[in-house]
Structures are given as C-alpha cells and as structure tokens.
Amino acid sequence: MAELLGDLISPISGGRVPRHVAIIMDGNGRWATQRGLPRVAGHRAGTENIRRVIERFADHGVQYLTLYAFSTENWSRPQREVRALIRLLRYFLRRELDNLHRNNIRLQMLGHIETLPEWLQRQVGDAILLTRENSRMALNICFSYGGRDDVVLAVRRLLAEGVAADDVTEEALAARLLTAGMPDPDLLIRTAGEQRISNFLLWQSAYAELYFTDAFWPDFGREDIDMALAEYGRRKRKFGGLLPEDIEALRGR
Numbered sequence: 001m002a003e004l005l006g007d008l009i010s011p012i013s014g015g016r017v018p019r020h021v022a023i024i025m026d027g028n029g030r031w032a033t034q035r036g037l038p039r040v041a042g043h044r045a046g047t048e049n050i051r052r053v054i055e056r057f058a059d060h061g062v063q064y065l066t067l068y069a070f071s072t073e074n075w076s077r078p079q080r081e082v083r084a085l086i087r088l089l090r091y092f093l094r095r096e097l098d099n100l101h102r103n104n105i106r107l108q109m110l111g112h113i114e115t116l117p118e119w120l121q122r123q124v125g126d127a128i129l130l131t132r133e134n135s136r137m138a139l140n141i142c143f144s145y146g147g148r149d150d151v152v153l154a155v156r157r158l159l160a161e162g163v164a165a166d167d168v169t170e171e172a173l174a175a176r177l178l179t180a181g182m183p184d185p186d187l188l189i190r191t192a193g194e195q196r197i198s199n200f201l202l203w204q205s206a207y208a209e210l211y212f213t214d215a216f217w218p219d220f221g222r223e224d225i226d227m228a229l230a231e232y233g234r235r236k237r238k239f240g241g242l243l244p245e246d247i248e249a250l251r252g253r
C-alpha cells in the first residue's frame, strides 16, 4: 500500500513517510508574548527553528518540505513586523544557504518575489541558482504567497496561452500553479492550536492529511516531528476510494 501511494519508508523510524510535507508555522507571536518579549523575537526564534526542522524531515527521507513564511494577507500586519519578516528572510538565506547546499537541499521560493526589495530578490535568485541541482530534498519557502492567488494566476496563464475551454483540465491547471511538477502535499501540519488552512496550498491540499499540534512554532522540535510522522503512518488514505483490504472484505460478504 505504501508503494501504491508513493510513500517512502523512513530511514529513522522505519515507518511510512510522506513525500511532501507542508507546514503552517504558527504561534511565534504567542511564544514571544508568553516570555514578555516583542512579537519579532518570536519570529526570530521561529526562523532559528527552521534549520532543525529541515534536518529532521530530510533525515526521515521527506522529499519536499513547504513552509508558509509570509502570506499575501500578512502585508496587512504593522509595517514594523512586515519589515522584520523581510529582514528575517535575508538573515535566513545568509545564514543557511551554505548549509542547505552542503546538505544537497534545493531551495525554491513560491509567491510574489517581485514585491520584495530588489537586493533581496537578487539574493533569492542567487540562492535558487546555487542549489537548483540539489536532489536530497526540495525546500519551498512560501513568501507573499496565497492559495487563492495561486489558482487565479494559473487561470490567467491558461487564458494567456489561449488554452481552449475543453482543454482546461485539473492537470492543465495544476501544471500552471507555483507547485507545478511537485507532488501534492501528503501531510499538512499547523502548529499553535489553530485548526485552519489560512489560504495555504488550497488546490494542492485536496487530499492532504491534516495534523494540528498545540506546540508553538519555535518549540516544534524533533519529537513533535516524529509524532506527526507516526500519526501520518497510522492514517488510512483512501483518496475517495476504498482500501484494498476493504474491497477484500466486501468480496467475502
């Protein structure tokens, strides 16, 4: 069954692991407030946590890790916080790029990169270019990303290419999303207790297993990851159909 779904076996736990994990990194603000710190300190701690998380998922054999760092709606936050998040993207790239490259991880950015300052666009472009041949895992950072926006842009591309109405299929649309060529997320994790999708990978998550944890993002560590993967391994994925064992049981009736 694992093979059928495209799952892999984890080198660490020996269990089934998702090919693609997507994460809504929530709770930085509350993490900071609980400590009497400014919200930005929470985002800083959250950025530090990304390194640990990448390593753990890569060790498990996950092939695609997609992180929601900044949504199209996050622009409405106070300017100070927006600026801090943009600076943290620069900090993350400066600090982690060598490490990602050494670890054979390919960096990709999904979202409106053109809204970033030009110096940062260049830095992002260089990072993507440097790591583009890396094959161990793809790390997608979603920045100025919105799920609805992703679908709207894909539709615009179809129209711009003059694709006929009858040729507008699910495959044709998926091929024009920012995730074109990637498998859909198998597991979607949200930290910090909220149980919402918040405009993240709306099309792509149609059959993702959802996993919610109370841990704030800066605290989301190895054990939380292992628990999420263990839970994923217990889920029965049917994609609207039936499992082979269910079909077998029906035959016996």
Ligand code: FPP
Pocket: 025, 026, 027, 028, 029, 030, 031, 043, 044, 046, 047, 050, 068, 069, 070, 074, 085, 088, 089, 090, 092, 141, 192, 217
């Ligand atoms: C949600 O927490 C988190 C965000 C809006 C930003 C997530 C960003 C990071 C983890 C750091 C930036 C990373 C990169 C690569 C630039 P929240 O602020 O909504 O928390 P709250 O719900 O507790 O207030």
